[in-house]
Amino acid sequence: MTALLYLTFVTPVLLVCLWLAATALQAVVGEEAIGQVKRLARVLVKRAARSLPPDERETFIRDVLAELDSDELEDRPLSQLLMAIDLWIHSSGLRPGGSEVVRRLRQRLGSTLVWCSGADARILSYVPAERGFATALGGSVLLVGGFSGSAVAFVAGGRLFLDPPVAAFAGVVVCALVVLIERFLLVVEFSTWRRSWVSFFWSLSLQIMLAYLVAETVKLVLLQPVVLEPSVLGDGLSPQYDRSSEVLTEGVGQLVWIHGREALFEGMLDVILMAIVCTPYVALLLRRLGGPRPIYDLVSEELRKAE
Amino acid sequence: MTVRLTTQVLHLLAVMLEEPEGEWYGLELFRVTGIKPGTGYPILQRLLRAEWVERREEPIDPRVEGRPARALYRFTPGGRLHAEDAVKGHLTSLAQKGRLKKARVQPA
Numbered sequence: 001m002t003a004l005l006y007l008t009f010v011t012p013v014l015l016v017c018l019w020l021a022a023t024a025l026q027a028v029v030g031e032e033a034i035g036q037v038k039r040l041a042r043v044l045v046k047r048a049a050r051s052l053p054p055d056e057r058e059t060f061i062r063d064v065l066a067e068l069d070s071d072e073l074e075d076r077p078l079s080q081l082l083m084a085i086d087l088w089i090h091s092s093g094l095r096p097g098g099s100e101v102v103r104r105l106r107q108r109l110g111s112t113l114v115w116c117s118g119a120d121a122r123i124l125s126y127v128p129a130e131r132g133f134a135t136a137l138g139g140s141v142l143l144v145g146g147f148s149g150s151a152v153a154f155v156a157g158g159r160l161f162l163d164p165p166v167a168a169f170a171g172v173v174v175c176a177l178v179v180l181i182e183r184f185l186l187v188v189e190f191s192t193w194r195r196s197w198v199s200f201f202w203s204l205s206l207q208i209m210l211a212y213l214v215a216e217t218v219k220l221v222l223l224q225p226v227v228l229e230p231s232v233l234g235d236g237l238s239p240q241y242d243r244s245s246e247v248l249t250e251g252v253g254q255l256v257w258i259h260g261r262e263a264l265f266e267g268m269l270d271v272i273l274m275a276i277v278c279t280p281y282v283a284l285l286l287r288r289l290g291g292p293r294p295i296y297d298l299v300s301e302e303l304r305k306a307e
Numbered sequence: 308m309t310v311r312l313t314t315q316v317l318h319l320l321a322v323m324l325e326e327p328e329g330e331w332y333g334l335e336l337f338r339v340t341g342i343k344p345g346t347g348y349p350i351l352q353r354l355l356r357a358e359w360v361e362r363r364e365e366p367i368d369p370r371v372e373g374r375p376a377r378a379l380y381r382f383t384p385g386g387r388l389h390a391e392d393a394v395k396g397h398l399t400s401l402a403q404k405g406r407l408k409k410a411r412v413q414p415a
Contacts, residue, residue, distance in 0.1 A: 056352070063362070063378035064348065067334050070374055086345030093349030096356065 037077040041068060044084035048091035060094075113138030116179060117280070118186030123300050130296045133287075140280045141182045147276075148214040149175025155220050174217075181210050185281055207281045208274070215273035219266065310357045310389075315342050316350050317397050320390040323360075323380075327387055330379040332365070351380060359386030 045064050049057045064087070067073065068080050092102045114121055114131065116138035124131050153171025156162045162170070185207050310316060322340050323331060337347040354360045361383050365376040382390060 052352070059362075059378075060348075060352070062375075063333070066375040066377045067332070070332075070334065070377060072334055074374070083344045086343050087348060088345075090345035090349060093346070094352055 034077045037081050038068075041077070041080040041084035044081075044088040048084070048088045048094065051091040051094040053096065110135055113142065116141040116183055118183045119296070120300065123296060123303065126299045126303075127295050137186065137280045137283060140283075141179055141186065144182060144214065144277050144280070145175040145179035148178045148217055149173075151214075151218040151220070155217060178210065178214060181206075182277075182280065185210075186284060204281075207278055211274040211277035212270070214277045215270050218273050219269055310353055310359060310393075312393050312397070315340075315346055316353075317394055318342065319347070319350055321394050323382065324387075324390055324394060327382060330363075330381045332377040332379055336380070354380075354386070357386075358383055359389055361386075 042065060045068070046061055049061045049064075052060055068083070073080050073083070110131075111121065113135045114124060117134040117136075119130070119134035119137070124134060149171040151171075152174040153167045156170045157164055157167035185203050188203050318340050319336060319342060322336065323329070333344070333347065333351060336342075336351075337344055340347070342350070351360070355362060359382065360380045362378045362380050365379055367376050369375050
């Protein structure tokens with residue numbers, strides 16, 4: 001009934017509204033804007049042609065512009081622009097050997113992300129459909145590592161006043177550690193199907209500890225401006241959070257309110273940051289608990305049996 | 308010169324081989340194959356560099372037609388042979404893979 005209602009009434013009304021909106025937009029923006037869009041498309045084509053050797057450039061630009069001005073596209077400035085944007089984005093493919101370099105870089109990045117996810121590349125070669133999931137998982141692991149590493153670098157440089165190279169080194173070390181621990185937990189989760197509850201809780205608690213550590217470090221960076229505010233500095237010399245100054249100046253009720261709100265804010269921040277850190281692990285866990293058995297596990301088991 | 312034979316290159320060659328003597332303009336090829344221009348133009352440039360295809364300008368008078376002359380692409384004699392070999396090779400390997408898969412699925 002609802003589908004029938006949509007087909008007979010809502011869809012035609014929506015289409016008419018869209019047509020009216022498009023007509024109104026065209027009337028408002030006018031010919032000048034359409035001309036600008038066409039000009040932008042031409043500029044993008046010329047930019048894309050810069051990837052070509054000089055002797056091929058002129059012919060290429062002439063050919064593509066002739067296509068833009070053809071009957072098929074002449075009255076469709078948006079299509080012209082989309083085509084030009086697509087060409088500009090992929091312009092590295094025009095360079096002799098350029099697409100090869102991009103392809104290799106993509107492959108290298110892809111395999112790094114798959115490694116970070118803890119998935120077995122050999123199994124993925126049998127199950128290419130799972131590669132996207134593993135890549136996304138690896139991306140989020142790397143993101144969490146980078147996130148915590150940069151937080152540590154900021155804390156080391158900004159609060160502990162370490163030299164920038166030392167702070168950066170500390171950041172890199174922490175980033176590598178977080179990625180390795182997260183990867184370890186994912187490897188354990190990837191490699192076994194329906195493990196015992198004990199091992200499940202062990203890896204879950206490790207994951208929560210890691211998430212808490214990362215969250216605390218990131219929180220230091222986020223709350224740093226508050227901590228270093230002159231009004232909450234103790235003796236004015238050491239950059240430490242001294243609550244005694246507040247006790248002297250604030251009423252008890254207000255103090256409880258401020259600290260209560262602060263605690264709530266900190267708690268919420270903890271939960272959000274820990275949720276971000278736990279995302280890859282939880283994604284893998286939900287995938288196992290929620291749906292049918294993933295084909296990755298079936299192939300993994302078959303390979304183990306064959307060996 | 309060799310051309311890296313991706314699925315999209317093979318698709319484009321297969322479509323062009325449907326009319327081996329025919330001439331195609333870029334948008335027409337992209338419309339038939341479903342390849343986006345950002346991927347299609349670099350493929351055509353690679354085929355041109357490898358001398359698998361050649362281009363010539365559409366024989367029209369731009370003032371009469373009211374539009375510039377397009378570039379038309381067609382196989383060179385050598386390019387056509389290369390393309391036929393590549394597409395046939397790809398189809399054979401696909402068929403072999405299909406047979407292997409079928410044999411694996413069938414019970415012994």
